[in-house]
Amino acid sequence: MGSNRYEFIAGELRQQIATGGFSAGDQLPAESELTKLFGASRPTIRDALSMLENEGLIMRLHGRGNFVRHTSGQITYAADSLSGDRRAAVNAAIEVSVSIRETAAGKELASLLRTPPATALIEYAFLSHHMTFPYALARVYVPCDVARLDIPRASGSPLGDEVLDRLEGAGIHVANRASRVTARLPDAEEAWTLRIGTGTPVLGIERVSTNVAGRVVEASLLTLPGHSAEAVFTAHATTPAPDLEGAR
């Protein structure tokens, strides 16, 4: 494979994982063991393991060991239309826990929601688990004076769709929704929460929903591990008169 020592070792381990030599959930040999198996020093072994971790193939747990990840669930964030299929497509065996708290908008959130700083918000934090390990983090914010929604409970969607449904149910209709997508590294807290390495790319999605009056009624911050998530957007030209500005 690679010409470097650590790339070669990473390739070997990668192949053993792919071909079933190590299965999902298996613990890899201890790093001290791998140094003997490959005849390399520990930093070299660890460089190789870091590659696999950043690719999402293994999970490294301090004091416990290195484990092959369950590569099952690919999350798809779809925002085709407002009323259509915006559900996240996920596998079964999902556990979503929701925590709700009231907070005041910081500088960043205030800018996102276009409210004065310190505006009272309700935060709905969704953390999803699959096979006892987390794989998606969604924080949904609704200004207190827009709605105080009923508790969505532990529910189906890991991406906070429940809140959008309740908004609709409360007669608050979304006319416009903008999503800003970035690829970045997780901060320390996100990495801890999602059990990923600080070098694992994450897909960050900032979603802002506004009503017909242009008022922001909901904003969300989604953090998804890059190796198990994708976002899909579709644009149609078929609508009768969507283009207010003339075609070119």
Place this chain on the structure above:
Amino acid sequence: MGSNRYEFIAGELRQQIATGGFSAGDQLPAESELTKLFGASRPTIRDALSMLENEGLIMRLHGRGNFVRHTSGQITYAADSLSGDRRAAVNAAIEVSVSIRETAAGKELASLLRTPPATALIEYAFLSHHMTFPYALARVYVPCDVARLDIPRASGSPLGDEVLDRLEGAGIHVANRASRVTARLPDAEEAWTLRIGTGTPVLGIERVSTNVAGRVVEASLLTLPGHSAEAVFTAHATTPAPDLEGAR
């Protein structure tokens, strides 16, 4: 800052870059020099520098040195509507080079374009530079039997919009466009081309355009460094009922 040695060092350097101690384009002290300045060993120094590289703050050039990046241009990929403002918002002083070649669809491209394998394609490869360094890579594919477009030349948009315009100009209208966005690590070739580290997250965009008949007329693979790119998508509530509120 961080409790670890390398995180602390990274924080110090980060601050010196932010506050102008080191300016864009400046060369950092040699790593051997930094070991003396911080009283740390070289691997520790290099761990810190790796963090800065992956954050997009510095560029590491083998045999030359470590340099502060020009943090200027933030690329915005916008796909709000088909006829609206899908232009990439970029700064001035951009240089876009285009290379065109005919190729046969591999397995992956064939699946993307929904054509049989080995279908003849034309590839338009856009590589954009800013301050002599690359910052965006776009590969646009059009089946040969759809169109053989005039050379777009070195043109404005770094994301291949020129091809879309020429398609429109050739009477080939796009009815539907799907974008798939992922956060991932670059492969070796991409990292080399974009002058980023292999640990720097990239924003990957797969865009597929179809005509009214459902035929794929264009597909694109965009690779953008995560630290200097974002993708923005907007959905309007184009409900079946005619929308009376036109102004916003």
Place this chain on the structure above:
DNA sequence: GAGTGGTCTAGACCACGAG
């Protein structure tokens, strides 16, 4: 050839998790 970063070693000690 001089100076730079890229790779690798063979240890050491610390922090964490579980019995």
Place this chain on the structure above:
DNA sequence: TCGTGGTCTAGACCACTCA
């Protein structure tokens, strides 16, 4: 307490760039 990974050291040698 023990085995695990996390951090760090003080070197070595190689590969690349440029004068």
